[in-house]
Amino acid sequence: MASGTSASGTVSATPATDSPEAGFARDMAVHHQQAVDLSFIVRDRTADVPVRNLAFDIINTQANQRGMMMGWLDQWGLTQSSQAKPMAWMKMDHAYQPHDGSLMPGMATNAQLDKLRGLSGRDAEIWYLQLMLEHHRGGVAMAQGYVDVAVNESEKRLAQSMVVGQTSEIQLITDMLAERGAKPLS
Template sequence: MRRARAGWIAGAATALLVAVGGITYAVAGDGGSDAAAPAADSADAGFARDMAVHHQQAVEMSYIVRDRTDDEEVRLLAYDIAQTQANQRGMMLGWLDLWGLPKVSARPMAWMGMGGMASGEDGALMPGMATNTEMKRLGQLDGRRAEIFFLQLMTDHHQGGIHMAESCVDKCTVGAEKRLAQGMVDAQESEIRLMADLLKERGAKPRP
């Protein structure tokens, strides 16, 4: 069962990366040309900027836990999340370059009507993001305790990411970006279910 589930994780991540590669090339002809570039304050630009930041923390968390546990399943899940989200992050930053738009947002989540969130305190700039204190704690735990805390943090992170991606599906105008956002929703919902199973096996559950 463990090997089969690990294989599913790797296969799903590979399929998503292949799809992402196709979307990277598609965006230039699907709203990404100079004549049709989104505005700097558009949902398309805001999602690309904010999700790039959101993804970067997921990559960091994933590499931290890979060094804190020997569990094969958790390490493989973390590796797949890191590779997939690093690839997507690079693509979104590439779109911003293509569109000639800034890569840094002065007001994260403004495109969702959520600029200036109170949760920006202690480094958590967007929904689901871990605080600086939580990131430090993850780096201090080992073994099963690190696995549980990582799975709880990443579940929260995915839930916040899904909320953002669903907003892009609703608000973005670039077809390729909307398709990427929907792919994020589908993939991260599946990973949340997997992480719930992994937490249950460890006598734990997602945070309320």
């Protein structure tokens, strides 16, 4: 990381392009975008108020967080995408192999997205909840992975809030599935 002194005299650090800060911002932005996409799809496929409210919350929260992460990359003078393997910044050997548009753990495949687009009503609600449960589990693991190595305090706070918020939504989604007589995918 390069560092400099701001006008206030505090030392600031600019993350390197291959740093955990940049990698997390890029990867979580991609992960969040899919959650927003899933939520827009279900919003148009059901009239169920609790599912639509959850989708609305996910759209707003994750689009806002995505904007923050893209803004940080811009402030740091870094590109918003990278040729690095997804989650390489975690410095762990991940067994996950990207496939059919699913770039990271928890992300839906293109086939799963197509299935959601073809469903409506209760079937769409259940499929969305099942996909979003997996999506949040993957997101929580990635956010916690960043919290564990974070240097940038602002980004660490955001990642920690993701862990807390999505863990809470995991319980809500699990309860919503049970109310519909459905089980998680795994």
